[in-house]
Amino acid sequence: xxxxxxxxxxxxxxxxxxxxxxxxxxxxxxxxxxxxxxxxxxxxxxxxxxxxxxxxxxxxxxxxxxxxxxxxxxxxxxxxxxxxxxxxxxxxxxxxxxxxxxxxxxxxxxxxxxxxxxxxxxxxxxxxxxxxxxxxxxxxxxxxxxxxxxxxxxxxxxxxxxxxxxxxxxxxxxxxxxxxxxxxxxxxxxxxxxxxxxxxxxxxxxxxxxxxxxxxxxxxxxxxxxxxxxxxxxxxxxxxxxxxxxxxxxxxxxxxxxxxxxxxxxxxxxxxxxxxxxxxxxxxxxxxxxxxxxxxxxxxxxxxxxxxxxxxxxxxxxxxxxxxxxxxxxxxxxxxxxxxxxxxxxxxxxxxxxxxxxxxxxxxxxxxxxxxxxxxxxxxxxxxxxxxx
Amino acid sequence: xxxxxxxxxxxxxxxxxxxxxxxxxxxxxxxxxxxxxxxxxxxxxxxxxxxxxxxxxxxxxxxxxxxxxxxxxxxxxxxxxxxxxxxxxxxxxxxxxxxxxxxxxxxxxxxxxxxxxxxxxxxxxxxxxxxxxxxxxxxxxxxxxxxxxxxxxxxxxxxxxxxxxxxxxxxxxxxxxxxxxxxxxxxxxxxxxxxxxxxxxxxxxxxxxxxxxxxxxxxxxxxxxxxxxxxxxxxxxxxxxxxxxxxxxxxxxxxxxxxxxxxxxxxxxxxxxxxxxxxxxxxxxxxxxxxxxxxxxxxxxxxxxxxxxxxxxxxxxxxxxxxxxxxxxxxxx
Numbered sequence: 143x144x145x146x147x148x149x150x151x152x153x154x155x156x157x158x159x160x161x162x163x164x165x166x167x168x169x170x171x172x173x174x175x176x177x178x179x180x181x182x183x184x185x186x187x188x189x190x191x192x193x194x195x196x197x198x199x200x201x202x203x204x205x206x207x208x209x210x211x212x213x214x215x216x217x218x219x220x221x222x223x224x225x226x227x228x229x230x231x232x233x234x235x236x237x238x239x240x241x242x243x244x245x246x247x248x249x250x251x252x253x254x255x256x257x258x259x260x261x262x263x264x265x266x267x268x269x270x271x272x273x274x275x276x277x278x279x280x281x282x283x284x285x286x287x288x289x290x291x292x293x294x295x296x297x298x299x300x301x302x303x304x305x306x307x308x309x310x311x312x313x314x315x316x317x318x319x320x321x322x323x324x325x326x327x328x329x330x331x332x333x334x335x336x337x338x339x340x341x342x343x344x345x346x347x348x349x350x351x352x353x354x355x356x357x358x359x360x361x362x363x364x365x366x367x368x369x370x371x372x373x374x375x376x377x378x379x380x381x382x383x384x385x386x387x388x389x390x391x392x393x394x395x396x397x398x399x400x401x402x403x404x405x406x407x408x409x410x411x412x413x414x415x416x417x418x419x420x421x422x423x424x425x426x427x428x429x430x431x432x433x434x435x436x437x438x439x440x441x442x443x444x445x446x447x448x449x450x451x452x453x454x455x456x457x458x459x460x461x462x463x464x465x466x467x468x469x470x471x472x473x474x475x476x477x478x479x480x481x482x483x484x485x486x487x488x489x490x491x492x493x494x495x496x497x498x499x500x501x502x503x504x505x506x507x508x509x510x511x512x513x514x515x516x517x518x519x520x521x522x523x524x525x526x527x528x529x530x531x
Numbered sequence: 532x533x534x535x536x537x538x539x540x541x542x543x544x545x546x547x548x549x550x551x552x553x554x555x556x557x558x559x560x561x562x563x564x565x566x567x568x569x570x571x572x573x574x575x576x577x578x579x580x581x582x583x584x585x586x587x588x589x590x591x592x593x594x595x596x597x598x599x600x601x602x603x604x605x606x607x608x609x610x611x612x613x614x615x616x617x618x619x620x621x622x623x624x625x626x627x628x629x630x631x632x633x634x635x636x637x638x639x640x641x642x643x644x645x646x647x648x649x650x651x652x653x654x655x656x657x658x659x660x661x662x663x664x665x666x667x668x669x670x671x672x673x674x675x676x677x678x679x680x681x682x683x684x685x686x687x688x689x690x691x692x693x694x695x696x697x698x699x700x701x702x703x704x705x706x707x708x709x710x711x712x713x714x715x716x717x718x719x720x721x722x723x724x725x726x727x728x729x730x731x732x733x734x735x736x737x738x739x740x741x742x743x744x745x746x747x748x749x750x751x752x753x754x755x756x757x758x759x760x761x762x763x764x765x766x767x768x769x770x771x772x773x774x775x776x777x778x779x780x781x782x783x784x785x786x787x788x789x790x791x792x793x794x795x796x797x798x799x800x801x802x803x804x805x806x807x808x809x810x811x812x813x814x815x816x817x818x819x820x821x822x823x824x825x826x827x828x829x830x831x832x833x834x835x836x837x838x839x840x841x842x843x844x845x846x847x848x849x850x851x852x853x854x855x856x857x858x859x860x861x862x863x864x
Contacts, residue, residue: 240757261811262757367802418803421757422607463810466708467753470806475606476798 177341177501177513180361180387180494183520184529187388187494188487190480193362196491197338198372200362201414203230203455206374207333208344208358209325220320221313221505224279225344225358226329227268227374227412229453235291235301236461238263241453242421244428250408250447253280254304262421264453265461266303267330270345270358270376270410272310275321280305282323286330298461306449308378308408310348313505338374341500341513345376348505351409351496352393352439353382353401354514355503359496363484369417371484373431373492379409379446384439387494387519390526393439396518402511408447409435411489417481418456418471428452430482434489534702537827539715540675541702542749544576544790547717548673549684549698550665553839556656564655567841570616570624570666571684571698573717573747574673575609575788581637582793583608587759589767592782595743598625599644607756608796609788612670613747614645615685615719616661621647623659627666634667646784648721649741650688653841678717681835688841689721691744691832692775692858694850695839696720699832703820705752707813712752714820718828719745720836722783723775742781746770746825752817753791753807763787765818770825773859787821830859 180187181196193200205228213220229239241264243255253276258264266287271279283303288294294301310316329344338360340346346357356377364370382401385393411431419427428450435448442448457470473481502513523529534541550570558564575584586609588600596618603609612631616624625643632640681697682689689696702715722744746766754762767785774783792806809817833850840846 260761262755262760263811420607420755420806422605426605459808459811463812465810466710466813467807467809470755470808472804472806474796474800474802474804475608476796477800477802 177499178516180491180498183498183516185387185523187491188483190363190365190484190487193364193370193372195337196362197360198362198374198412198414199335199338200370201372201416201455204372204414205333205335206338207329207331208339209329210343210347211320211325212347213320216508218315218318219506220315220318221348221503222272222275222310222320223344223347224275224321224326224329225270225346225376226333228333229264229267229414230455233290234267235265235287235294237458238265238461239453239455240419240421240424240457241451242425242428244425244432244450246432246442246448247446249445250307250449251276252304252306252449252451254302257302263459265301268412268451269303269305271305271307271321272314272316272345272348273307274316274319276305276307278319278321278323279326282326285323286327304451306410308349308376308410310378312350312403312509313503313511314348315506340495342503346496349376349378350402350511351377352380352385354497355500355511357496357500359492359494359499361488361491361495363488365480365484369415369481371413371415371481371488373488374412375492375496376410377493377496378407380440384441386437386439387523388528390523390528392519392522395522396515399512399515405445407445409440411435411450413450413452413485414455415481416455417473419454420472423473423475423478424452424454427481427485430485431489434486435493437486437490438493532704534704534713534715536677537702538678538700539573539702539717539747539749540678541713542715542751542790545715545749546574546577546673546675547678548572548669549679550661550669551683551687552661553687556660565841566656566660567654567688567839568617568620568650568656568660569684569687570614570620570661570669571686571719572670572673573613575749575790578612578640579635579637581795583610583796584788584790584793585754585756585759586786586788587756587763588786589760589763590782590784591767591771593780594782594784595649595741596621596647597645599642602642603644609644611640611642611644613786614643615745616645616647617650617654617688618647619656620659620661621645623661623663624666627663630663631667631670646745648685648689648719648743650721652690653839653845653847654688655842680831682837682839685719686832686836687839689719690724690847691720692723692850692854694833695836695847697832697836699828699830699835701824701827701831703824705817705820707752707809712750714748714750714752714817714824716821716824716828717747718825718832720829720832722781723777742777744770744774744783744829746785748785748787748821748825749790751790753809754789755806755808758808758814759787759789761814762818762821766821766825769822773826775858826859830855
């Protein structure tokens with residue numbers, strides 16, 4: 143199964159099927175049927191090689207699942223969903239991972255963050271969705287965690303699920319909150335390793351970034367000494383003129399295609415690594431994600447929220463300790479720089495994969511967010527001598 | 532249970548040294564002025580070895596001037612003696628610490644961690660007066676013996692609760708599983724001189740006499756930086772609740788390190804370290820031990836501070852036990 147087939151399979155398996163063709167076709171978006179990942183266009187970011195799937199799932203144990211919700215057209219149309227990331231193959235409530243966060247502008251929500259910053263530990267799956275869906279998703283995620291862990295809140299501690307949002311109201315009727323607990327559970331059930339569907343899927347269904355259709359994107363880097371760094375984003379940020387790819391001012395050079403809304407909005411960025419890092423080291427990784435975001439051109443506007451969450455799968459900290467003291471591995475702080483580079487490279491490529499993978503979506507009130515025209519991107523990158531061999 | 536010396540030096544390897552500068556020296560006008568200041572150094576271990584110690588800090592209120600915290604926060608470790616002095620001597624202490632490191636057979640001591648208090652109520656010298664040779668003597672002579680308390684070292688010119696402030700220390704034993712550990716605290720008391728009481732004007736303030744209660748906690752419990760952070764935040768919050776509410780310029784600053792998990796960092800490797808970490812369920816007990824030691828250290832810093840007469844004939848007396856009893860409810864004190 144190639145990636146494109148996988149994408150179709152995921153959509154077909156979505157909890158809610160489109161009631162009308164969501165994707166517009168026409169001369170202006172002739173290449174929409176051939177959406178590609180950045181590397182398939184011959185564009186390479188940085189020096190390090192990606193992992194086998196060039197996805198966050200290259201970090202062993204990490205699984206991603208989407209529920210894509212596409213309902214109706216015109217007034218009241220729903221273009222939203224939820225993406226879930228399961229941090230390892232076991233029970234994350236019982237076996238927690240070191241984690242840390244970093245944020246730029248504050249206009250947004252990621253629930254569960256206070257506990258992570260206090261304890262240094264991630265103990266829940268991570269959910270990405272639309273702004274007004276947060277309560278419903280949080281509730282469904284809590285119920286799921288309680289069912290999976292009957293001791294939770296009784297003999298065991300309570301865990302507050304991590305639910306992060308971006309505002310998808312350009313394409314989706316957000317006040318109607320067209321998502322249910324069933325959709326959240328469906329995303330968890332579908333979560334898998336391997337290739338990750340990108341673009342207008344899951345939480346990314348209604349997102350717009352850099353004036354074009356945004357959404358879910360992922361990428362990874364493998365370092366020679368062994369570790370892998372993977373990034374998953376839900377991109378809903380940036381104006382068209384800001385967009386830069388490998389330094390080239392692609393956004394300013396693209397002709398045609400009406401820019402989707404110009405308001406500054408948000409992006410959620412999740413980093414996973416199998417490098418053994420402690421919480422304070424993961425905070426340093428999270429900060430470097432902001433550098434990758436900046437290289438794609440985002441400038442963190444007044445109405446934006448950039449939440450970055452980083453976790454390491456290398457050490458598991460049991461909720462019920464098996465011994466008073468446990469052994470913990472950690473990377474030598476003086477040798478951490480390659481992980482920074484991997485993070486910065488994978489962040490850029492994850493955001494750009496969201497753009498190049500996303501098809502044009504017509505949503506609420508006929509609002510249209512165009513898939514970035516890949517032929518123009520290729521042409522511009524060629525002019526700026528940024529195309530690989 | 533207290534440690535053998537009831538002191539921060541009960542934590543294996545930890546050393547303390549004081550430089551007490553209580554002299555009348557010629558001022559700019561030629562007449563004698565009262566220098567009432569000094570320096571107290573806490574060494575996490577003998578510094579000859581290139582070891583770094585996990586470290587965390589926490590503060591409530593606008594803290595005193597500090598150096599080295601940006602590095603220690605980002606990297607989570609301490610690579611220096613922890614020095615408390617007055618604000619005017621902060622740069623001098625920083626520089627002397629560099630000299631101390633260069634003279635050792637190790638790469639360097641950097642960044643020096645120096646905390647500068649404002650002791651100008653008693654201390655007339657606003658600029659530097661400590662000599663590098665004297666600071667080096669203190670760093671080299673720091674011992675793991677019983678720690679002198681009261682109006683000594685950085686405590687010489689300190690003022691707390693309108694009475695004489697100073698240096699105090701205490702320790703507690705902590706059992707985790709089969710293992711026995713120690714948690715020790717050294718306090719520098721310079722707080723509560725502008726007590727905030729609703730409806731009453733603040734007590735007399737002398738110039739910009741910003742307050743600060745400094746708590747240096749040392750332990751040999753295997754903790755990671757984020758765990759030390761939790762302990763330190765808890766310590767600062769609990770002590771802040773114990774002492775009379777101060778003004779916004781009255782800070783409580785906590786700094787904690789562990790001698791377990793000490794590492795030798797180098798670009799030559801190793802690529803990874805094996806650390807040990809206590810299960811989080813033990814943090815409450817550790818926080819309690821740290822708090823009890825801190826509370827007693829503060830009490831010692833006040834009760835053992837002999838009266839000092841300084842600037843402009845001002846004298847600060849030892850706090851009365853009755854006043855103190857009204858503040859702390861430490862049954863062990």
